[in-house]
Amino acid sequence: MEGARRASPRERETVSVSVAARIAGCSHDTILRKIEEGLLQAWRISPRGWWKIERESLLRYLDRQAPRSSGNAGF
Numbered sequence: 001m002e003g004a005r006r007a008s009p010r011e012r013e014t015v016s017v018s019v020a021a022r023i024a025g026c027s028h029d030t031i032l033r034k035i036e037e038g039l040l041q042a043w044r045i046s047p048r049g050w051w052k053i054e055r056e057s058l059l060r061y062l063d064r065q066a067p068r069s070s071g072n073a074g075f
Contacts, residue, residue: 014052024062034061 015023020031020040031053034040041057044050 013055015055015058017051017053020053020058023058 017028017031017035021028024031031040032051035042035051035053039061040053042051042053045052
């Protein structure tokens with residue numbers, strides 16, 4: 001597609017650590033740990049500033065964490 005370009009990380013939809021924790025149902029510290037472990041794609045808005053987490057990265061992480069059903073409903 002001509003003229004189309006890939007959005008830079010700063011142009012993608014992002015969420016704060018607090019919002020990510022609320023969505024994931026975990027603590028602020030857990031989200032920071034997942035960033036440090038490289039499980040969530042995020043960057044600081046300044047060298048010592050707040051983290052911004054890519055929304056798609058958070059959703060992919062949560063999808064990987066969702067319990068998988070065996071399809072036999074406990075039988």
